[in-house]
Amino acid sequence: MRWTLKPKPDPLKVEALKNALQVDHIVATLLVQRGIEDFDTAKTFFRPSFNDLHNPYLMKDMDKAVARIEKAIAQGENIMVYGDYDVDGTTSVALMSTYLKTRTDTVATYIPDRYDEGYGVSYQGIDFAHDNDFTLIVALDCGIKAIEKVAYAKTKGIDFIICDHHRPGDEIPDAVAVLDPKRKDCDYPFKELCGCGVGFKLITALAENQGQTAEDLTEYLDLVATAIGADIVPIVEENRALAYLGLKVINSTPRPGMKAIINQVKKQILTITDVVFTIAPRINAAGRMKHGNYAVRLLSETDFALAETYASEIEEYNSDRKETDKKITKEALAQIEDNNEQEGFTTVVYHESWHKGVIGIVASRLIETYYRPTLVFTKSGDKLAASARSVKGFDVYNALEACSEHIEQFGGHKYAAGLTLKPENYEAFKAKFESVVKERIDPKLLTEELSIDLDIELGEINDKLMRILKQFAPFGPNNMSPTFMTQHLKDTGWGKCVGEDDKHIRLTVTQSFNDKIVCIGFGLGDKIGLIKSKRPFSAAYAIDENHWNGNVSLQLKLKDIKA
Structure with a gap:
């Protein structure tokens, strides 16, 4: 790995923030590195709220999208909610369809088949809509490049509303409304929403028409947070607020389908990392191995007993997915070598x-x-x-x-x-x-980069620092979990390889006789020679908590070590 230490921010800004927040220099430095330089910005960072969400009508074409959907509801038109087969697409479809069903009975969903139709809007989907008397398609997490297909739908008497977040091409589809903050002519203040995030802005605008606010749509935020995590969008500004609020829903009042997945995971409090690595792969497995419809069905289900049945099916698809990707990875590596x-x-x-x-x-x-x-x-x-x-x-x-x-x-x-x-x-x-x-x-x-936030001393690590670092979550692109470096470390003599095939290392390090802390290094088993050599070394790590038999202690989760 190529270690890079982030530049030290302006010491005057660090000192000013340290005094304003009454925190130590480590916390103040990490915040200034993230662009947080005053009390108010820090308050927004640590306490995201619905007040941090932008007015949905700042998005170009939002007024047109709302007017067309309201007209369809008023006239009893059949509305098709169309989305991609991945996590962002299926959560978007579940969100939009379940909201619209609170307003009208004439709503159906459509997920293209990954194998027969491929990604995005398909002619097959449009023909299905025409054959079944749908006059409006709301496309989510896709459609920004569907120029010919939207034109084709128009010849069939079908209108399109597109909610996308991918980069547009030179031409925008001739739809009734195209909601995409990445449009060059869109002045929406935040450009990095995921597809489900754009969908949430649309239902917020529709709800405002009914005298409601975004806060009245809290129940949908478990879907939005899951899409934000899975789609690896920057977890800053509006995405941070949506992910933070959505995680609260996931951990308190998740929808039945989400609860059924969480019950399989058997973890009490889920972080955004848990969402990315446990919930999202299961939702994705439906579209990968069978059909995205299975994910939408699970996420839209209101009966918990049924949701558990659907979640069990999806768990089987996820097991198949694991075996398949392991086999193909092995074949691909062999092909590269051969x-x-x-x-x-x-x-x-x-x-x-x-x-x-x-x-x-x-x-x-x-x-x-x-x-x-x-x-x-x-x-x-x-x-x-x-x-x-x-x-x-x-x-x-x-x-x-x-x-x-x-x-x-x-x-x-x-x-x-x-x-x-x-x-x-x-x-x-x-x-x-x-x-x-x-x-x-x-x-x-x-060469893979290991970006290090700060070089600190072992003695600066304590419970208070850990408590504050936990409040930096949810972590993700542009707000990664802090990585620290400490130099001149030595093993206390008990370092050893652990795990299957000795892939990992576990050791206790010291920088002086007073400071000792346990370290675990996953995938660093090949570094045992350096540990045993008694030579001083540097470590790059995240500060972590080890939970064991009801006890909680600090530990370092090693990312790399070098002489």
């Missing part, structure tokens, strides 16, 4: 039989071994489909845009995207993608 493709600036692999539902996960797994922009392809009908994942600091979406002459369709974000192309274009695309990345990437980005 073809002697360990060098280079990219990883691009393909096999026609790989399961389309897990290739995104496999791409992320490959980055753990070969840290570079990665694409995993499989056969999808008469085309090849791929999931792309990137390394920190490199925009894979822009790189794909530079290869667009070889691509049929693509979309996504800076760090994750999807694409399709014709089989005959695969080799040309692969060569062009390698060439584009080689030309654009800073070579240092091909």
